[in-house]
Amino acid sequence: MGRNTRKRRMPLATKIVAGAAALTVGGGGLVWANFHASAHEDHSGHNRTRSAAAQVATIDCPDVGQKIRDVPDRARGEVDGELATMDSQITNAYQRLATTRRAQAGDARFVQNTILGPLKDRRKAIIDRIQLEINRAGGKADDSLDELAACQGRPADQSQNGDGQNGGGQNGDGQMDDGQNQGGNEGDNDDNGNGVAGPVADDFVDINDVQPNTRDSRNGLAADGDGGSTGSFTTDCGVNENNLFNSDNLIAAPGVDNGAHHTHDYVGNQDNDAFSSDEDLANADTSCQNQGDKSTYYWPVLRLQDGTQEFDANDQGGGAEGNIGKILKPAEARIQFVGSRQGDVVAMPKFLRIITGDAKSFTNGDANANTSWSCSGFEDHQVTDKYPLCPEGSQVLRTTNFQSCWDGQNIDSANHRDHMAFVQEDGSCPNGFQAVPQLQIRLAYDIPTPTVENGQVQNPYAVDSFPEQLHKPITDHNDFINVMDEDLMNEVVDCINRGEDCQ
Structure with a gap:
């Protein structure tokens, strides 16, 4: 499997991490x-x-x-x-x-x-x-x-609340405070024999045990009737058939090699790494069928921890930082833009950047967590903090609905969030924000269902993550840079506002 081989500079901090002492498993991987x-x-x-x-x-x-x-x-x-x-x-x-x-x-x-x-x-x-x-x-x-x-x-199983504050902590002696859940029973082995810290059995749930309709996975969807913009626009950009992978993050860490510390799938723009300028993006090729869409869509890869030695098994962002196993490409990547429940949408500015979800939700708390996990045939059973165990013949689904309210001025912000907002409960945007087409990404995977026995999970799948985030499902996230040409963006807006379904 290939990777982006564009020559890049490596900052001193990354060199220090690359040289840090780390045990390895089968030629690559930070050991638990x-x-x-x-x-x-x-x-x-x-x-x-x-x-x-x-x-x-x-x-x-x-x-x-x-x-x-x-x-x-x-x-x-x-x-x-x-x-x-x-x-x-x-x-x-x-x-x-x-x-x-x-x-x-x-x-x-x-x-x-x-x-x-x-x-x-x-x-x-x-x-x-x-x-x-x-x-x-x-x-x-x-x-x-x-x-x-x-x-x-x-501890790995310490619960989090929505404001990112830990329920407990460490005292000045480096020991855990009283009252914390301090882990499993005698003899527990929290690496499941996989050699890395996670996922663990408690990170999985049988989809049949997830209550339906407990999570609003349709946040911001257009309502029926005349009040909203009820159309949609679908863009087909493939499933990364070109094997474009890297562990950069152009939005959050521009100019920094391995800024994500985990590997991303890329579809759409084919010149996307930490050193890509807006001009580079505008002049790049695209995997999208509509060549007017040079937007970049990227997300952390899923891996099956089955012992496979991937191309990055010894690399930072890959096995050297605990992201091990076979990279799983989606069987389908549905990328769709929809409207607002309250009225028309306006065009996104070119090079608008949006991050949704939080790669650090395990330690930050769930305030910005956003991805929904589910199984085909169980789409009304949505969960954010567990990986689903799907029945035979059912696909694992990863669904993300992006923020769809723009401040009308900025294509980015200092924390990469403040220029965008989610709709309010009634579907309207907060004061000072205006509705833009809402990006929705649905990824479907064919994954053999892991087995959980005696408190351990065998052959688990997991999202790539920062090492300290322990591959928790709640850390899943998604990134987008709008590089549609003006004519195509206007077509998207007109289609949505007319109530048509276009592609």
């Missing part, structure tokens, strides 16, 4: 290192009490990027680069966490002293630079960003 083993082992023949420090399953850092506002345009590139360096710092710290389990079991302060403390200092230095860059560009940096430097350790 059997996080319970060292806590249970007792050469005297008696079980000993599990060290609280050994229960730290992952690293939970405040998302500085989500808190930044009002960054002057000329400082945006520098700030995005600094944020990408912070992501690399977390990845490096997580690698250290995952490969020192025995030391953690023997020293209750190991995590705090050797991982979290130094990480706080490094993050504080980056935050200082971000504040300086904003101020130098004529902005007013938020002094409270300093409060986001410290990270916590948390």
